[in-house]
Amino acid sequence: MTENQKGTVFVVDDDSTLRDMIRMMAESDGYEVRDFIDATSFLEAFNAEQPGCLILDIRMPGMSGLALQDELIKRKALIPIIFITGHGDVEMAVECIQKGALDFLEKPFREAKLLEKIEQAILSDQQSREELAEKSLVQQRLDSLTTRETEIMHFVAQGCANKVIAIDLGIAQGTVEIHRSRVMHKLGVRSVAQLMRLLLVAGLLEDQ
Known part of the structure; x- marks a missing residue:
């Protein structure tokens, strides 16, 4: 399997233990993983052209997961987002889905569930990119x-x-x-x- 064939999983969470756990899970299933301690460092490295999905904690010091989602919407970045939530954050997570997030996982979550969500997110990203590429080609012909x-x-x-x-x-x-x-x-x-x-x-x- 070639690098990036399955897409990149971006993880943004201030909890290093959780980041390491997600990295290990995703890499064992063939994904490339890039993790970030906060939203700001993610935005500095983010390239909307790179296929993948984003696993994002709702509550973090500095820019929250919700604020990061808003910023990505503002940038018209289509990367699918899977939110990680605590028990008290479920209502907020539902709000995030209404804004376009793919889904959310409530802590603690099972490895199989995480990998299932990642697979769905990567597939969603691939489909969106294929649709955009087709639309761009069609527009060139129309022009x-x-x-x-x-x-x-x-x-x-x-x-x-x-x-x-x-x-x-x-x-x-x-x-x-x-x-x-x-x-x-x-x-x-x-x-x-x-x-x-x-x-x-x-x-x-x-x-x-």
Whole structure:
């Protein structure tokens, strides 16, 4: 297994014993682990491009886990967060999930449960990155269209026939056919169904 194949587990907790325990658990299951004593040191080293997940204590000296989550949201960082909570922090943990955290573990937690949550988080991160990469590629293709091609693309996505498009735009049907062919070629699609899926990925259509 190559380094980082399973993703990096970031651990932020001021309890060194807990950090060491999590490191040992995660590394034994094939993950790379990077741990930090506080939120500030994590932010200084954090690279949003690095795949992985974050195991984060809710209560820490200085910047709390909640404040760190808010900062990551502000930075539009999508890293999945698993919060570690004490018994009295469950209500706060629920609030964190409402803000987008993946889940929380209440102390003391079982090794199997931790590894299960890590696996879910890494998978979630991979899926999010794949979706972003696909959306970026789709947007590049859409940006390659001319204004007229974009206009015709939307007519085609609505199921309009070439003759109808020509009448609405006041242009020759043959011109519509040329533009339509160019749109399909530039976007790498062969059917209206594929075009609609592409527009759905780009956020230009609502899922029905």
